[in-house]
Amino acid sequence: MLVSVSAVLLLGLLIWFLLRIRYLRWADLLLCSAFGFLLARTMAAPLVATVLDGLGAFLGGLRF
Template identity: 50%
Template sequence: MIINASLVVLLGLVIYLLIRQKALRVLDLLLCGTFGFLLASTGAATLIRHVLTWIATALGQLHP
């Protein structure tokens, strides 16, 4: 749950900065879509949360 809250805050900040710079592009649209799914309580949000948790776990296991 902490990972999801952190991602929502981080993605919200990035989206805010992109909107202020008027630099929203196609890749940024995917970022906004991910942010929306994290906030929404749909069936797709569960799948996206699992994928993001898997990615966070995989990145956490990387050692420099």
Template identity: 45%
Template structure:
């Protein structure tokens, strides 16, 4: 059975677990989230999306 999940949802779950576990505080998590939003608005966003798609393809082929 194939499971499809968006990268945003998966990373959101990871951040939530790290916050609840006490590994990451709210301030650094917020800073990283804001950095991600600003990074998505740059010219580097297509390369990042291509890299994530390639990684997802690699994982799905295993």
């Protein structure tokens, strides 16, 4: 678990850095996939799922 948490932090920082410098390429798919799989194995997974559910409900409630 400790390795996955540190890997999530490292990959999250790398994704943030790539977004900041606007340099996203082929590695995006692999990097973001690895980040997602590792994030799902941490204690943050339920919080992320709750936030995404709330965001989905909010966006679903919008009327245009």
